[in-house]
Amino acid sequence: MGRKELTKVYEPAAAETRWYQYWLDQGFFRAADRSAKKPFSIVIPPPNVTGMLHMGHALNNVLQDICVRYKRMQGYNALWMPGMDHAGIATQNVVEQELAKEGLTRHDLGREKFIERVWEWKAKYGGVIIHQLKRLGCSCDWERERFTMDEGLSRAVREVFVRLYNDGLIYQGDYIVNWCPRCRTAISDLEVEYRQEAGHLWSIRYPFVEGEGGIVVATTRPETMLGDTAVAVNPNDGRYRELIGREVILPLMNRRIPVIADDYVTMEFGSGAVKITPASDPNDFAMALRHRLEIIRIMDDNAVINKNGGNYEGQDRYECRRNVVRDLEAGGYLTGTEPYAHNIGQCYRCKTDIEPAVSRQWFVKIAPLVREATAAVVTGKTRLVPPTWEATYFEWMNNIRDWCISRQIWWGHRIPVWNCEGCGKTIVASSDPDRCPDCGSAELRQEEDVLDTWFSSGLWPFSTLGWPERTEALRTFYPTSLLVTGFDILFFWVARMMMMGLYVMKEVPFYDVYLHALVRDEHGEKMSKSKGNSIDPLEMMDRFGTDAFRFTLAAFTAQGRDVRMSEERIEGYKYFINKIWNATRFSMMNLGDFSVDTVIPRKDESIADRWIRARLNRTVAEVIRGLDEYRFNDATAAVYQFIWHEFCDWYLELVKPVLYGKEDAAAVRAAQKTLSDVLRTSLKLLHPFMPFLTEEIWQTLVADGSSIMVSEFPAPDETASDPDAEREMALIMEVITRIRNIRGEMNIAPSLKLKATLAVPAADLLPTLEKGRVTITNLANLESLTITNETMEPKGAATAVAGPVRVYVFLAGVIDIAGEESRLQKELARVGKDLAFISGKLANPQFLAKAAEAVVRKEREKARELGEKQAALEAARKRLAALASD
Ligand SMILES: [Zn+2]
Numbered sequence: 001m002g003r004k005e006l007t008k009v010y011e012p013a014a015a016e017t018r019w020y021q022y023w024l025d026q027g028f029f030r031a032a033d034r035s036a037k038k039p040f041s042i043v044i045p046p047p048n049v050t051g052m053l054h055m056g057h058a059l060n061n062v063l064q065d066i067c068v069r070y071k072r073m074q075g076y077n078a079l080w081m082p083g084m085d086h087a088g089i090a091t092q093n094v095v096e097q098e099l100a101k102e103g104l105t106r107h108d109l110g111r112e113k114f115i116e117r118v119w120e121w122k123a124k125y126g127g128v129i130i131h132q133l134k135r136l137g138c139s140c141d142w143e144r145e146r147f148t149m150d151e152g153l154s155r156a157v158r159e160v161f162v163r164l165y166n167d168g169l170i171y172q173g174d175y176i177v178n179w180c181p182r183c184r185t186a187i188s189d190l191e192v193e194y195r196q197e198a199g200h201l202w203s204i205r206y207p208f209v210e211g212e213g214g215i216v217v218a219t220t221r222p223e224t225m226l227g228d229t230a231v232a233v234n235p236n237d238g239r240y241r242e243l244i245g246r247e248v249i250l251p252l253m254n255r256r257i258p259v260i261a262d263d264y265v266t267m268e269f270g271s272g273a274v275k276i277t278p279a280s281d282p283n284d285f286a287m288a289l290r291h292r293l294e295i296i297r298i299m300d301d302n303a304v305i306n307k308n309g310g311n312y313e314g315q316d317r318y319e320c321r322r323n324v325v326r327d328l329e330a331g332g333y334l335t336g337t338e339p340y341a342h343n344i345g346q347c348y349r350c351k352t353d354i355e356p357a358v359s360r361q362w363f364v365k366i367a368p369l370v371r372e373a374t375a376a377v378v379t380g381k382t383r384l385v386p387p388t389w390e391a392t393y394f395e396w397m398n399n400i401r402d403w404c405i406s407r408q409i410w411w412g413h414r415i416p417v418w419n420c421e422g423c424g425k426t427i428v429a430s431s432d433p434d435r436c437p438d439c440g441s442a443e444l445r446q447e448e449d450v451l452d453t454w455f456s457s458g459l460w461p462f463s464t465l466g467w468p469e470r471t472e473a474l475r476t477f478y479p480t481s482l483l484v485t486g487f488d489i490l491f492f493w494v495a496r497m498m499m500m501g502l503y504v505m506k507e508v509p510f511y512d513v514y515l516h517a518l519v520r521d522e523h524g525e526k527m528s529k530s531k532g533n534s535i536d537p538l539e540m541m542d543r544f545g546t547d548a549f550r551f552t553l554a555a556f557t558a559q560g561r562d563v564r565m566s567e568e569r570i571e572g573y574k575y576f577i578n579k580i581w582n583a584t585r586f587s588m589m590n591l592g593d594f595s596v597d598t599v600i601p602r603k604d605e606s607i608a609d610r611w612i613r614a615r616l617n618r619t620v621a622e623v624i625r626g627l628d629e630y631r632f633n634d635a636t637a638a639v640y641q642f643i644w645h646e647f648c649d650w651y652l653e654l655v656k657p658v659l660y661g662k663e664d665a666a667a668v669r670a671a672q673k674t675l676s677d678v679l680r681t682s683l684k685l686l687h688p689f690m691p692f693l694t695e696e697i698w699q700t701l702v703a704d705g706s707s708i709m710v711s712e713f714p715a716p717d718e719t720a721s722d723p724d725a726e727r728e729m730a731l732i733m734e735v736i737t738r739i740r741n742i743r744g745e746m747n748i749a750p751s752l753k754l755k756a757t758l759a760v761p762a763a764d765l766l767p768t769l770e771k772g773r774v775t776i777t778n779l780a781n782l783e784s785l786t787i788t789n790e791t792m793e794p795k796g797a798a799t800a801v802a803g804p805v806r807v808y809v810f811l812a813g814v815i816d817i818a819g820e821e822s823r824l825q826k827e828l829a830r831v832g833k834d835l836a837f838i839s840g841k842l843a844n845p846q847f848l849a850k851a852a853e854a855v856v857r858k859e860r861e862k863a864r865e866l867g868e869k870q871a872a873l874e875a876a877r878k879r880l881a882a883l884a885s886d
């Protein structure tokens, strides 16, 4: 039977479509609810339904796919649970923007119609990212795909809400929240972005009710004074001790407010006295609770002044600010204005300035949930990787405030609370009630707010497995084995899953949490469209193939470091793919009629065969260690180094003479067997990183209808370990390298055959060198090789040292010493001139000040390269001088 052949070049696009469909058809991504195999499970961090694949997603999902493919090959019943998040505000915004194009707002449609529109939008445009994940090669069990708003997950949300409520862990309260007047909803502290603004600090005098004078307060937001209910000073501030307890008149409003003392006030800020506006500032709100101050809201939900703002009613907050300043000035209350830079919070969605506001919200009492979530990490039940994140986790857990879970939007899980119009009873239920259980009234009004989107994603590890049903899947796969996520959502999401998982399931949601860094450009800068340094994953896959892209992501994922990406890096791994492809083509052409079942006696194996098997065995162990410890860069480095440098660069060269020679049939068969085994094992090691390429090769190379995806992952094999072969080959390879270096430095054509002598002081190395004689002669392209243990200083020879071996390459008569000398001189002069020019530039402060950072970096890099070149040329010249003096 004729052996199948690989095409001349690898065509990623065709292979990717073909094999992904094949894996789907074969059902290889499916996990079994019930299985004799050990379970391994990962839940995907659900991308937003509005999401488009960016580098962050690509990294996150490639790492998960590597882990799940690895475990699947190791024989686990591996589940990668996919799904999407409804992403409350984000999605509502997209649909609102669509409506705006038709000149409509969501209020024109009303709640029900608007939600219908969102579902329509989802059906039509949502979930693009799922197709993009398939292009990445993600081996999710797609038949299980879930959505945080689907029926089952909605049930889970209600069920958990009711449980928390009945346990007294959910309450309603007045609270100061970050209010977005554009989105008209409260948003969490973590959803506020800060920008610096060059604003002003205004000093305002509040006159005493009795007597002369007054007290001066400083503020960056004078319009909020309309809602002031006190002036506060520090109790230790000598300047004000006498004034505590007195009253001042609030200008423009003519209201009497007290001067109070509170430790929170900083004596150094402004005058040391501050105005207190409980409804507009979280610290003032806290102070109001401590001192039982009145809380006056002066703005409505659109940040327009309401009736509590006196004459300013109906004015927008910025218009009001101008008018208040004008009126204060006119009234003689304004004592100073100075420029002042300060931070302003903005809505992360729409960039509108946040208006802190007091409103009625729903909360989860966090303290009782935090205890176990903290303990689980302390005891190691859940392991954070890298462990440096533990400190951050604990610190956050210790300082966490109650969780505000209500959002004033429409798209999301509506809070399952009803108020009876008849008797006022509050009904909290997991299914919609028809009547009030107390008075029988059917007039029930459901709470308008929806839940924070993180409430439903907090249940993700068990809700996706079927909870509240007690499903087989839940029994098999919960707690999940691993969560892979960006460190930026450790708090938003991971901590909440920990709390919810422990509360509902009484078990941690995952054993390992691997937190990866963010993707940045090659210089460590954040990627952004405006900076022009962002990379589009889809474009990278089109240009270089998905496998090169995947491998690069893994190769640059080191624990605790940013993932630095560039197109060149991805392109570099495309060459790696070409290398593997060509090595396989070469191997397949030389396997002849060899069959895998052929048994080779150990004695037929050459030292090269024994060496490559030993090296492969070490590589297997390194890849396994790398993957088990989530050191993706170590795992990829091991397999890359082995395939490129040891297998392709050395082993293939070492066996060529054997295979081409054909005189020793046993040696040929041993080489074929080694080639075939090493290739198969290498492909398996590579599969989690490069699923498409490896399948394409496997299906041609192995050609028995099996898939590499479900083959067995290699395990270390003690019988392959061979330190003697490794030591001996290392010496032979070093000798060859030294001779090649001399050739390179002296500018000797590779085709020119040379004479060399190897001198070793100790006779015990002679057998090793003798074993390597043919190899050295072939690979260093020698005319003759002398091996001796006599000490010698031959004339006309270039010298090098390879461990204990002295290497002499005879050059007299081989090279034209004078000609070479003049060539080196010219080279040195040219390099020297270039280097002087660049050094001059880099020493010029004007250049350094004006040039872009990237340009300077490039020049420094050039200078470094030229310096190295100069040193190499100098070395060659010395060597030449030594030859000439012989
Ligand atoms: Zn907003």
Ligand SMILES: [Zn+2]
Pocket (backbone or CB within 6 Å): 420, 421, 422, 423, 424, 425, 436, 437, 438, 439, 440, 441
């Ligand atoms: Zn009732």
